[in-house]
Amino acid sequence: MNQPTQLVNVTGLAQALEAFATERDWAQFHSPKNLVMALTGEVGELNELFQWLTEHQSKELVDDPKAKGRVAEELADVLFYLVRTASVMGIDLNEAAVDKLALNEEKYPAEKARGSNKKYSEI
Amino acid sequence: MNQPTQLVNVTGLAQALEAFATERDWAQFHSPKNLVMALTGEVGELNELFQWLTEHQSKELVDDPKAKGRVAEELADVLFYLVRTASVMGIDLNEAAVDKLALNEEKYPAEKARGSNKKYSEI
Amino acid sequence: MNQPTQLVNVTGLAQALEAFATERDWAQFHSPKNLVMALTGEVGELNELFQWLTEHQSKELVDDPKAKGRVAEELADVLFYLVRTASVMGIDLNEAAVDKLALNEEKYPAEKARGSNKKYSEI
Amino acid sequence: MNQPTQLVNVTGLAQALEAFATERDWAQFHSPKNLVMALTGEVGELNELFQWLTEHQSKELVDDPKAKGRVAEELADVLFYLVRTASVMGIDLNEAAVDKLALNEEKYPAEKARGSNKKYSEI
Numbered sequence: 001m002n003q004p005t006q007l008v009n010v011t012g013l014a015q016a017l018e019a020f021a022t023e024r025d026w027a028q029f030h031s032p033k034n035l036v037m038a039l040t041g042e043v044g045e046l047n048e049l050f051q052w053l054t055e056h057q058s059k060e061l062v063d064d065p066k067a068k069g070r071v072a073e074e075l076a077d078v079l080f081y082l083v084r085t086a087s088v089m090g091i092d093l094n095e096a097a098v099d100k101l102a103l104n105e106e107k108y109p110a111e112k113a114r115g116s117n118k119k120y121s122e123i
Numbered sequence: 124m125n126q127p128t129q130l131v132n133v134t135g136l137a138q139a140l141e142a143f144a145t146e147r148d149w150a151q152f153h154s155p156k157n158l159v160m161a162l163t164g165e166v167g168e169l170n171e172l173f174q175w176l177t178e179h180q181s182k183e184l185v186d187d188p189k190a191k192g193r194v195a196e197e198l199a200d201v202l203f204y205l206v207r208t209a210s211v212m213g214i215d216l217n218e219a220a221v222d223k224l225a226l227n228e229e230k231y232p233a234e235k236a237r238g239s240n241k242k243y244s245e246i
Numbered sequence: 247m248n249q250p251t252q253l254v255n256v257t258g259l260a261q262a263l264e265a266f267a268t269e270r271d272w273a274q275f276h277s278p279k280n281l282v283m284a285l286t287g288e289v290g291e292l293n294e295l296f297q298w299l300t301e302h303q304s305k306e307l308v309d310d311p312k313a314k315g316r317v318a319e320e321l322a323d324v325l326f327y328l329v330r331t332a333s334v335m336g337i338d339l340n341e342a343a344v345d346k347l348a349l350n351e352e353k354y355p356a357e358k359a360r361g362s363n364k365k366y367s368e369i
Numbered sequence: 370m371n372q373p374t375q376l377v378n379v380t381g382l383a384q385a386l387e388a389f390a391t392e393r394d395w396a397q398f399h400s401p402k403n404l405v406m407a408l409t410g411e412v413g414e415l416n417e418l419f420q421w422l423t424e425h426q427s428k429e430l431v432d433d434p435k436a437k438g439r440v441a442e443e444l445a446d447v448l449f450y451l452v453r454t455a456s457v458m459g460i461d462l463n464e465a466a467v468d469k470l471a472l473n474e475e476k477y478p479a480e481k482a483r484g485s486n487k488k489y490s491e492i
Binding site for chain 1: 128129130131132133135136139143146147148149151152154155156157159160162163166169170173176177178179181182184185191194195196198199200201202203205206208209211212213214216218219220222223224226227228231233236237238239240
């Protein structure tokens with residue numbers, strides 16, 4: 001019998017965010033629609049960290065502990081709203097990831113997609 | 124001795140995405156800057172699923188398996204680029220989440236933030 | 247002979263932004279890719295102003311001069327990067343708007359689209 | 370007496386979009402909150418056109434009429450939702466642009482900002 005694949009486990013975070021919202025009586029604001037907007041706001045902040053950098057500079061950012069820390073903070077914020085959205089909608093993120101990865105394997109066969117940055121519909 | 128807190132574990136997915144990119148010779152495109160743009164594209168698609176819905180409708184979306192599946196797919200896509208960005212930058216997402224959650228506890232004390240949707244700087 | 251349709255005129259702003267960038271030696275940063283990321287950052291800030299509001303509250307925001315002013319400021323920022331992107335790419339925004347509006351008229355025939363929030367592919 | 374500065378004129382488009390929405394009975398969906406999400410969706414699509422390009426490639430995109438046309442289309446979509454948001458909120462985009470440009474002149478004095486990609490708070 002196969003073990004179910006485990007790509008991610010976000011249970012601890014989902015519970016922590018649930019508690020965080022409950023303690024502040026914030027669940028009332030956490031509709032999927034609102035959470036998606038909040039996620040978008042954080043992604044905007046992430047963009048601001050990279051917008052004027054060359055690709056090369058974006059790769060070297062990790063050598064600057066302060067800049068790396070800022071990115072880590074924004075990635076965490078995005079993760080929070082992502083996990084919270086899945087959580088309030090009863091979506092299992094691991095299952096979603098397993099399914100989507102399988103779909104991507106089909107959409108982008110390694111042989112055809114190699115070295116190409118084209119969208120699957122254009123391969 | 125304290126155990127380190129475990130909020131998320133994304134190791135399996137990070138490895139799967141690394142393999143996926145390597146098999147397709149896509150690592151060359153995966154600069155942090157590019158990955159943040161790709162993340163943004165997926166977040167845009169997520170917004171499209173909710174843009175004309177009322178908050179109430181966004182909550183009821185989970186009762187429609189097809190619509191829920193579409194959201195799950197977009198959340199997975201966002202998760203992929205999020206984990207991949209962290210991965211190429213050598214950022215530990217669990218550590219980032221632990222640190223940011225602690226910071227949020229400070230920024231939004233439960234007593235002061237209760238029931239308010241104001242930003243921390245306005246509390 | 248038909249007059250060309252005039253939907254928007256952004257010439258004054260395009261010139262002002264060009265001068266602004268030149269005076270600061272910023273043209274070097276204004277690749278289309280970078281400008282799109284900067285645009286995204288501003289759209290993120292716009293989302294932050296609306297994320298926890300109900301639709302009703304978002305409509306009433308105009309009655310609060312301070313809040314309305316904040317939105318106006320973010321809309322201006324989005325407009326700046328939009329016009330600047332078009333400008334560095336030699337895209338005529340009025341022409342683009344005329345063409346796209348005509349396309350939308352075709353995609354969403356008034357009779358079929360009336361009162362529906364479905365995407366054109368689902369009508 | 371000074372003439373008011375004219376940076377942009379979007380009156381024609383605002384009227385066309387108003388008519389477009391009215392003919393389809395879509396005004397009911399056009400709350401500022403919803404329009405901001407729709408704007409975000411279009412910005413996501415714009416990101417998708419640039420995500421895997423180098424900055425250099427993003428500059429050369431204008432030499433490919435088909436690619437340039439796609440960008441023009443997405444820029445038009447962003448413009449539509451931007452103008453429509455301003456319109457339903459009674460925000461004068463020209464006035465907003467004039468005010469914000471003046472503010473930016475203050476925030477980024479040419480002498481100090483020259484050749485720097487730092488945020489104003491870091492200059």
